[in-house]
Amino acid sequence: MDTALVWFRRDLRVHDNAALWHALNGARQVHCVFVFDADILDALPDRADRRVEFIHGSVAALKAALENRGGGLHVLAGSARRLIPRLARDLGVEAVYAARDYEPAAIERDSHVASELASAGRWLELVKDQVIFEAPEILTAQGKPYHVFTPYKRAWLAKVNSSHLSACPATEHLDHLVRPDTRAMPSLVDLGFCPTNLAELGIQPGEAGGRARWDEFQSRLDRYREIRDFPAVKGPSYLSVHLRFGTVSIRELVRFAFEKGGEGAETWLSELIWREFYQTLLASYPHTTRHAFQARFDALTWPNPPGHFEAWREAKTGYPIVDAAMRQLNQTGYMHNRLRMIAASFLVKDLHVDWRLGERNFAEKLIDYDLAANVGGWQWSAGVGTDAQPWFRIFNPVTQSEKFDPAGTFIRRYLPELTAVPDKFIHAPWTMAPAQQTACGVVIGRDYPPPLVDHAQARAATLALYRAVPGAAA
DNA sequence: TTTTGAGTTGTTCGA
């Protein structure tokens, strides 16, 4: 092949990049492009969006990295479905290479681009990059996708070997990279967005940012299993945003987990397999973005009581662990995984709000937002997903708080108005007698909201609600 | 085809 175009999307790195590697090996001249896709950006509700800033920084770093290697990056803004076929024509390339994306909107976009290219005698070459195994690669003996995680994980582990984890040696044909005529790139403001507090939050975009977090996490990996559930502690890898935008390589992470071994590495690898499980489920069942995996739950009418969703979103539920979690989300665009479960369970099973509203709220705010993982997580929390036994999975927000934030450290970090509340009452401040409230200067109803609902009552109502669904256990 | 073992992340109750 003479010339090819690499279209970067959520694989914003040079190292171990499958699309780039295939293009460099398949064509003598390789152009590169990134498109700030108006079809996506125009739909964002807020002009200050950390994700756009993260992508912008990562694209700038990618461009510099390609230029350092003698190439470059076309950076365009507009509708990708129109711009990619046009650029392919202008550059006269034979093929466009890109990493395969499994989200329904991306599949639709790519098939549109593929047919546009085909009508001009070119083609779109989609390659695997963001997962170790795509949906069709891990199937049951009956040739169907797994619906339960543990058997999926067993099959995944039985199949994986070093050939799936080896890096793409992209350095081999770097002289094939073509330097574009124009080197300019639109600024964040040119794109219609404004800067956020990304740097202040310690989030560094690009491969360098991913590498720095990865290096830092390696020393904590051994303790991952014991500390990952405590939001006040630095337990997680914080690599989710880098996995979302491909500023780290999943192959490299999985390889390291195997080489390292031990409890921490095993637990973390399990989380990476969960990521693929949910990607698989979305690819196999795209309707689950809006519909319950267990179809009978689509018949469930969510009460959505007035004001409940808003109180949850604005961190005014009166349950400190939930409000602290929501403030973390609102202030930083991130929420600890344990808190995502607690907040989701609370919205659905205590406030009786449709899980889709919560899913959409997370979609707007999470910097590491991933459609597959978010939908999978929310359906799991709502008990309408692949999980089998919803009745027992009603989190008690006070018990969870006592268990995973025992000293109230995380709560006080995000709810400074509760600093003076004694440890004994930090998880349920409304249980303080009036004299105690006065003594510590936190009066419920004045300084902090009373609990929006009574958990025991809400739990009973949830059980009744789910029991009433046709086909559910009587 | 039928059977069998097993299932991320819990909670509540009563001894």
Place this chain on the structure above:
DNA sequence: GTCGAACAACTCAAA
């Protein structure tokens, strides 16, 4: 405060 059992009998995946 701690512990084990009950929750209610479901669905999946493999033998």
